[in-house]
Amino acid sequence: MQQRQVSSFLVDFWEKSIETIDEKKLKELQLERLNYSIEIAKKSEFYGQKLKDIKKIKNFDELEKIPFTTKEDLLQNNPLSFLTTDLKNIVRVHSSSGTTGRSKYIFYTKKDIENWADLVARCLFMVGIRKNDIFQNMMSYGLFTGGLGLHYGAEKIGILVIPAGVGNTEKQIELMRELKTTVIHITPSYLLYIAHYIEEIGLSPSEDFNLKTAIVGAEPYSENTRKKLENIFKINVYNCYGLSEMNGPGVAFECPYKDGLHLWEDNYYMEIIDPKTGKILGENEEGELVLTTLKREGMPLIRYRTGDLTKILRERCECGRTHRKIMRIKGRSDDMFIVKGVNIFPSQIEAVIMEFPEVDKNYQIIIDRKGGLDILTVQVEIKKEFFKGEINELRDLQERIKEKLKEKIFVSPIVELVETGTLPTTTGKAKRVIDKRRL
Ligand code: ADP
Numbered sequence: 012m013q014q015r016q017v018s019s020f021l022v023d024f025w026e027k028s029i030e031t032i033d034e035k036k037l038k039e040l041q042l043e044r045l046n047y048s049i050e051i052a053k054k055s056e057f058y059g060q061k062l063k064d065i066k067k068i069k070n071f072d073e074l075e076k077i078p079f080t081t082k083e084d085l086l087q088n089n090p091l092s093f094l095t096t097d098l099k100n101i102v103r104v105h106s107s108s109g110t111t112g113r114s115k116y117i118f119y120t121k122k123d124i125e126n127w128a129d130l131v132a133r134c135l136f137m138v139g140i141r142k143n144d145i146f147q148n149m150m151s152y153g154l155f156t157g158g159l160g161l162h163y164g165a166e167k168i169g170i171l172v173i174p175a176g177v178g179n180t181e182k183q184i185e186l187m188r189e190l191k192t193t194v195i196h197i198t199p200s201y202l203l204y205i206a207h208y209i210e211e212i213g214l215s216p217s218e219d220f221n222l223k224t225a226i227v228g229a230e231p232y233s234e235n236t237r238k239k240l241e242n243i244f245k246i247n248v249y250n251c252y253g254l255s256e257m258n259g260p261g262v263a264f265e266c267p268y269k270d271g272l273h274l275w276e277d278n279y280y281m282e283i284i285d286p287k288t289g290k291i292l293g294e295n296e297e298g299e300l301v302l303t304t305l306k307r308e309g310m311p312l313i314r315y316r317t318g319d320l321t322k323i324l325r326e327r328c329e330c331g332r333t334h335r336k337i338m339r340i341k342g343r344s345d346d347m348f349i350v351k352g353v354n355i356f357p358s359q360i361e362a363v364i365m366e367f368p369e370v371d372k373n374y375q376i377i378i379d380r381k382g383g384l385d386i387l388t389v390q391v392e393i394k395k396e397f398f399k400g401e402i403n404e405l406r407d408l409q410e411r412i413k414e415k416l417k418e419k420i421f422v423s424p425i426v427e428l429v430e431t432g433t434l435p436t437t438t439g440k441a442k443r444v445i446d447k448r449r450l
């Protein structure tokens with residue numbers, strides 16, 4: 012009886028602006044759902060073998076004996092071997108965007124789709140999005156989860172959704188102006204590009220639009236980039252995290268306090284592990300995020316290694332929500348590159364360069380090797396207003412960026428300043444790093 016009350020309370024969660032489930036109840040619910048997930052997973056060919064000796068779990072410590080599921084597992088096995096039910100019960104398939112290699116396929120039952128939409132709705136509601144908003148979804152529709160995922164969640168709240176998809180910037184701007192868009196969902200790199208485009212055509216990002224909120228995710232970006240975007244558009248920018256393997260966007264989302272992302276612990280069990288040893292780490296310790304689906308029926312994933320690096324924040328949020336927060340994703344373990352023996356993430360470089368007011372919105376990192384030595388080059392776009400003649404005159408700025416980078420990443424890079432509009436742009440996920448050593 013007790014359990015049922017908790018569950019029905021959770022179904023309505025997104026309708027409440029404050030999700031405050033008692034911690035003890037949340038733990039009970041998680042344990043119950045973990046066992047559900049393990050049992051249902053055993054019905055699939057893949058987990059049937061893997062979990063056959065796992066009995067009912069009585070406390071979270073026992074999880075350690077369950078093996079991780081990896082991206083490799085998804086890529087190397089028949090996609091259908093993860094299904095727990097007949098294909099006739101599956102209503103949708105998505106696949107990852109394939110940023111790193113082949114695609115993984117994720118299957119959803121009708122209930123899975125509904126549950127995902129509930130979660131996304133909960134996220135949107137949390138940041139004040141309501142029925143009278145006009146939502147332009149500037150993410151790719153199709154196999155990528157960013158389009159349909161947000162679309163269904165927004166419809167659940169009853170917002171007018173403009174399924175704009177990605178690209179065709181001129182049309183996007185026309186839609187935003189004509190339909191008075193108040194909320195957009197977009198990647199950080201595309202939003203930076205749009206800001207530039209709007210200025211180029213002589214409009215003001217902050218005055219010629221009705222925007223109030225941008226939901227920005229799908230790739231890592233720094234706090235400085237958020238601030239830059241908020242200043243350019245005079246809007247609130249909220250970070251949205253997700254991955255197709257865990258449905259898609261809406262796994263974790265920032266609340267109005269913008270200090271970490273609440274991860275919906277009633278739907279995902281989270282662990283942080285040391286990516287090298289697999290050892291479980293504590294709160295406030297940085298490592299790889301491992302997630303277990305707690306409610307998915309068509310294709311549960313148990314202890315899935317996301318490859319994303321973050322930490323669970325120990326401090327509880329002032330907003331009152333009890334779902335714990337994770338830190339903004341630092342990068343993926345496979346994003347990381349090693350230059351002269353030092354581990355570097357693109358996000359570290361981005362955080363440094365975006366602090367400079369002269370720096371515009373685009374940058375690129377190139378790694379090469381000459382005579383056995385690694386060479387790191389950071390190309391940075393500079394706003395036209397900061398130089399009159401040749402960009403080469405900005406020696407002082409170049410030197411300051413170089414010094415700041417060196418302080419942060421412990422490697423001295425070559426910094427190349429280029430004019431705005433020089434570097435390649437993208438409307439999907441940005442490819443910031445070109446490692447010529449691998450070519
Ligand atoms: P792919 O792995 O092919 O890119 P997805 O399209 O499912 O597949 O992308 C999910 C990944 O995108 C996450 O694992 C994470 O690395 C990245 N990602 C998504 N949202 C964010 C975010 N808000 N911040 C940082 N990285 C993110």
Ligand code: ZN
Nearest residue numbers: 266328330332
């Ligand atoms: Zn909060």
